[in-house]
Amino acid sequence: MESIAMLGFCLLMLAVMVLLQVALPIFLIYKLAAAVIRYSRTGKLPWQRDELPPQAGEPATLKQALDRARETAVKAETAAAQARRPEPAVVAGEESAAARAARAEEEVRLAESLLKRKRDELASAMKEQGKLDRLALVYYVEASLREGCAADAVAGALKAKGWPEADITAAFQACGAAI
Amino acid sequence: MFNFYRRIWDAGQAMYQAHAFDRTPTGATLALEAVILAAAGLTLWWHMKNERKGGVRFAIAAGGLFIHQFFTGPMWQNLHLGWWAYIFQQVSWISTLAWASMIMWTLTLVDRALPEWPDWKRFFVYLAALTPAALLYEAALLKLGVSGYSPEVHASLSGLTLLGAPVETFVYVPVFMALVVAFAKYWSFFVLRKPVIPLPRRPWLRSFLVTLAAVLIFEVTVEPMVQNVGFPAWSYVFHDITVVLTGAWIVLVWFAINAVDKFFIHFSLRGKFLAYLGVVFAAVLPAEIWLIASGHRVYGPTTVAAFTGLHIPFTAVPAEVAFGIPLYFALILSFVKYWEIILDNR
Numbered sequence: 001m002e003s004i005a006m007l008g009f010c011l012l013m014l015a016v017m018v019l020l021q022v023a024l025p026i027f028l029i030y031k032l033a034a035a036v037i038r039y040s041r042t043g044k045l046p047w048q049r050d051e052l053p054p055q056a057g058e059p060a061t062l063k064q065a066l067d068r069a070r071e072t073a074v075k076a077e078t079a080a081a082q083a084r085r086p087e088p089a090v091v092a093g094e095e096s097a098a099a100r101a102a103r104a105e106e107e108v109r110l111a112e113s114l115l116k117r118k119r120d121e122l123a124s125a126m127k128e129q130g131k132l133d134r135l136a137l138v139y140y141v142e143a144s145l146r147e148g149c150a151a152d153a154v155a156g157a158l159k160a161k162g163w164p165e166a167d168i169t170a171a172f173q174a175c176g177a178a179i
Numbered sequence: 180m181f182n183f184y185r186r187i188w189d190a191g192q193a194m195y196q197a198h199a200f201d202r203t204p205t206g207a208t209l210a211l212e213a214v215i216l217a218a219a220g221l222t223l224w225w226h227m228k229n230e231r232k233g234g235v236r237f238a239i240a241a242g243g244l245f246i247h248q249f250f251t252g253p254m255w256q257n258l259h260l261g262w263w264a265y266i267f268q269q270v271s272w273i274s275t276l277a278w279a280s281m282i283m284w285t286l287t288l289v290d291r292a293l294p295e296w297p298d299w300k301r302f303f304v305y306l307a308a309l310t311p312a313a314l315l316y317e318a319a320l321l322k323l324g325v326s327g328y329s330p331e332v333h334a335s336l337s338g339l340t341l342l343g344a345p346v347e348t349f350v351y352v353p354v355f356m357a358l359v360v361a362f363a364k365y366w367s368f369f370v371l372r373k374p375v376i377p378l379p380r381r382p383w384l385r386s387f388l389v390t391l392a393a394v395l396i397f398e399v400t401v402e403p404m405v406q407n408v409g410f411p412a413w414s415y416v417f418h419d420i421t422v423v424l425t426g427a428w429i430v431l432v433w434f435a436i437n438a439v440d441k442f443f444i445h446f447s448l449r450g451k452f453l454a455y456l457g458v459v460f461a462a463v464l465p466a467e468i469w470l471i472a473s474g475h476r477v478y479g480p481t482t483v484a485a486f487t488g489l490h491i492p493f494t495a496v497p498a499e500v501a502f503g504i505p506l507y508f509a510l511i512l513s514f515v516k517y518w519e520i521i522l523d524n525r
Contacts, residue, residue, distance in 0.1 A: 016502070123445075126445075127445075132442075132443075132444055132445045133377070133379070133444050133445075135444075135445040136377040136444040136445040137377060139377075139445065139447075140374050140375070140376055140377055143372060143373075143374035143375075144374040146372070146374075147373075147374060149374070157376060158376065161376055161377075161378055161379065161523070162378075162379045162380060163379050164379075167379075
């Protein structure tokens, strides 16, 4: 009983040192091993990302990727709700509710990956141009549209804070949205 | 590596012997723990079912509370809870769950009852609701002999009580809950992915005033733990809180927030927070080392007695100081940023 209490004192107080001396070496070895295995399989170095295969109807803009992510999320929720209900016998050749829900989840993951890629592409381009404040605007516009805010309201809020019209318009254009 | 573990074991054994206190539970304390665990379980279950990211937000509230309990640990006593109830010295995870449940219910009920009120008004309602709840809880703990205070805290009390709890509860609870609630709300913005409007120009003066409030609140919560010695007599404004040192922390936090918000405007809430903390830690740690070495910062006897005896390498400064800095600045920074966000995002 006493030894457990002592260990409790030590582990909390020195958790960071334990992480540095134990977890960090293990983590680094794991990452190194994963990088070696990946290189042997794909010939790619750790900083070279895997390319998503080209998708039919891939969204061209951030706004389109965002809309697609939201649509697939709604469909996945509906499919999940249907899968939770008692299901009548599945007709041969038809998909079961559980299978539909699983497929919908997969589509959500794909849509989120595409959205993330669009966001990263936009962020890289703007960082190269040094337009960090405009990038912050793009993130805000995207987050607001994701919450379901109207584009006009978002633009109005930015204008009220003193953002120039040109910057607001450029942020919306970068997202592929219209005010 | 084995030497390291042996040193930990020896330090823990020595500390356990040096800081022994009565953990023996009573029937009443066992019943209290059962009630707290049931209430916390119900709180967590209900919030996971009915609130977006309810479980994560409960964990955040508990984390903020734990930060405060951890770095103010030497000020309080928590006795008779049983050996299983303690994480570190007299810091009890059961107490953390109790406070976190109170906070979560308060935030949820106030938000649902007053959805049209702006965030800044609701903030004061949170504090107004939490204070009497905390008083009742503290009175129960004192009655059961669980709760107690260090000699330094006793020296700062007036002796007046209400339901057995010091009347200073009405001052202390809103003050420390302001920090913890702001921490919980700030990180809920991140978890819920709330859009936070960027600003083209930093509001320097407003930012300074909010930072001033945050640092002063913090200084009041830890005032019994440490003495600021050797500063000009005119600079002491409340007990040993000095405008020289407090002013330096205010300027530092204000600078860190404004510099990061200006030059890293595109960072996420989490990225900016880590950047604020990094800037502050890099400046405060050497300052604290110098203040302790020069005798300007003197920790109280109860606080010193609670130290493990481990030091920051190459200094005589307790390791707890290095751990404490990011912990308490996490609360200060989240208070400042929470207020800036709710004032800008109405």
